[in-house]
Amino acid sequence: MDDFQSLAGRLLVAMPGISDPRFEHAVILICAHRPDHAMGLRLDRPAPGVNLKKVLTKLSTPVPDDADSRAVLIGGPVERERGFVLHTDDWLIDDASLAFGAGFAMTGTREALLAMVDPATGPHRSVLLLGYAGWGDGQLEDELGENVWLVADADPELIFDADHASKWVRVLAGLGIDPARLSGQIGRA
Template identity: 80%
Template sequence: MEDFQSLVGRLLVAMPGIGDPRFEHAVILICAHGRDHAMGLRLDRPAPGVDLKKVLSTLNTEAPDDSADRAVLVGGPVERERGFVLHTADWTAEDASLAFGDGLAMTGTREALAAMVDPGKGPSRSVLLLGYAGWGEGQLEDELGENVWLTADAADRDLIFDAEYETKWTRALATLGVDPALLSGQAGRA
């Protein structure tokens, strides 16, 4: 049996011609990855017509005016009504946060939403995502073998948390030294 290599804390960067419009130019942070599953959050697609203030108001949570300037992202096509706060691990909720990678965490509670807008007590950086990307046993490994994704280090906090969504794919490729103009939508094996 071949050795398993977890991709937790790494980025998946979609190759051109991925064949699934839900993932064109996607940059996905892998939050959990075991032999039988993988789970990630897409970092580059704002949810149309939704901002943090609207979500907080809907949940009867205090929403500072500047929260209207913070986009909510489409984390993936699975459970799109479920929210996840991706944040730095300088704030976590006991028994609710999943710490992973190098100083990152994910929490799916109202407490995390309130912490997002509390500059004194919350995480230094955070973003709310609706839904996630998920893979069953062997599915992600098969896609990697078919050259559907490139993997990259996720050390750049700006790439993860900034609001420059339209450039995240190109910037993620640049961390690998890849020029997107030189990528082909055709997959192959040598």
């Protein structure tokens, strides 16, 4: 595919009327995108009843004071038992971290979990997510062609802030779109 443009480091914003209810009002950061696959992490859906303190306690890991106020997000419907730390690229593990976009990285190791709670040596900003969103060969391109998703620039402030409920509305506002004026109907000119 000569005209392929990777969306890694960009946001996908679900359009109203998306046929999969798991992605209603979703804001997804694309971490990897190639012609044959894409992978992203949903940024706006806290896992019910789970916070960073509960995860760290279960893993017998030291728990910082702010851990009970840090949400764990549902990154997507694929491999929901698997954890990923989305973080700034100022902290990386060779052969384990995937750096992408402008200043982002993702690591799925216990070392990343430990680093995210160590302000002296860990990444500047981070969030723990369970699962991911994935697309097979040409699937994301097909969905984009069907106007299932809007594409927006990634804003680190929005990505790492704790106001998860308003992320969809804020990304749309950043695109100059009033969500009340969006239609769930799909059309072509």
